[in-house]
Amino acid sequence: MRGPGLRAEVHAGRGARISSLRSDDGFEWLLASRPTVSAGPGQPFVREGMGGWDEVAPTVQADAGLLDEQGKPVPALPDHGDIWNVPWTVGRAAPDELEMSVDLGSLPIRLERRISATGTGLRLDYRASTESPLPVPLLWCAHPQFAAGPDTTVALELSGKPVTPLLVEMYPGQGAVRSFPVEPVHGTLGPGTSLKVLAAARTTVDAAVLCHGGGRSLRIGWDPAALPYLGLFWDNGEFAREPVLAVEPSTSWGDRLSAAVRQGMALTVAAGAPLEWALDVSSTTVLK
Template identity: 25%
Template sequence: MVQIRDGKHFNMDAIIMESKYLQIKILPKLGFKIASFKYISKDKELLFQPEKGSYDIPHYGAPFEKYDTSGLDEMIPTIDECVYKGRQLPDHGEVWSVPWNVEIRNNAVRGEVKLKKLPLQFHKTLAFQVDNILKIDYKVKNLENESIDFLWALHGLNVFDDGTRTLVPKEAQSILNVHENDVLGMIGKKNLFPIAKSMAEDSIDLSLLKNYKDNRSYKYYFLDQIKNGEVGLHYENENIVYVLRYDSEKIPYLGVWVTKGGFKGEYNCAIEPSTGHYDSLELAIQNEKVTRLKPYEEFCWTIYMEVKEA
């Protein structure tokens, strides 16, 4: 039986969705963030939680790293701060830092927000497809008579341990480093996946998160076209799998973020399907890997978040 009710998560008002296997907590006033995604059967929280045990309320345009970096946020129309059509787009996009209009209807939670800098309306609806799968339907609409470029990325920060392994399609065999460190090298350096060559000429299995060195952070994108939109994490110690499924024709790019103390001292990772390549809208346009909406056009896509026994 599905339940949707009002509640709290730390110091914030929350909407709680609960099925037989999943408990999900959503913060309407903080970017419609999915703050908690728990697998009830094993009491396993899959999303990284705020280390201070509370949330500060950001202002629009605030630097993302100065506030909470946990849970699952929506990145649109950019990730990195950049300029587009003479407009300064804020760090990690326009919608993570602002309250959304949210309603509960027909066993679903629906939210929408209008961007401030670009004429875009962004919609998101969450409902259980079955007891162990959360279905998230998205829609972005161009509100004006001009073509608008944007990129969207799912920014879900997951917990991990030494028994956690990333799950990506077999065709994902090469990567582009986009975050400088002494393991994968300079921004723009290409490598193989899963067995990459480190700067020290050692082989490193990037699919196993225990192999990443401490006190560093990592970000890379897969260069190969993702044909099978099914990615995730295998928590071998708990014998469970967390899976994201989506239409890879609509969401063709995939990024991976891992921090092992290198960013704010935190340990988390993110599997990030994206409509653009890569983090800056400005750069994605230069790469000709971006989503373009014609005047008054809509673009829709769906993400399925599943947890199951391995």
């Protein structure tokens, strides 16, 4: 896939993962992705799964707490969901457009994704649909694992203006409130540690800008009405082989779908009422 300033490589057989995202000058934004021992559900995500830009749904952390419409337990949802390591069906495939789809294994939802070239880079369009007449909750989040150096920062925006929302720690602590960091975070993390936070509920953000020292930046934009929640993740070698930073706009708040449902912060899909959302990705290089 090619768009102005960006080139993406996609592996349909391994969860439609974007294994490479490069600027025109060859700069690689993503941590190198290594395939798991075999494709299919049940493979461990940590270490083997880390790297690249994969698709996470219908939960991030393994979740055994979801109930169906009759109040009966749903079989446990696997770590990082159903679809990150299974083959997707390829529809249209062209240098400037790539359409794929997959059926979730644990919930009656079909997810479709189209990557297309835009005037500024690449656009990822998503559609989640179901034949269920009753609402089915969905936790989808973007899961790009960007390679991060000691000077890598992330800035958040709303309508082109910077915002610094309060953050709620999810890991390693639970519930602690943090200020938004304006300095690089990896320099404050010890080796073998990581930090996962969520933008506080009722926070509105529509873009994140990843900056590398030397003048490189990557912008991800979205509609906050379609993706009302946002997670940020810094890993300094606890789960990935090398430091990574993940920007995770999401359809639900948190890392477990059942918790989001209990809190009333999970979007749902029903027959005739699909969910649709999109991400616009562009890069800028002003080398110093």
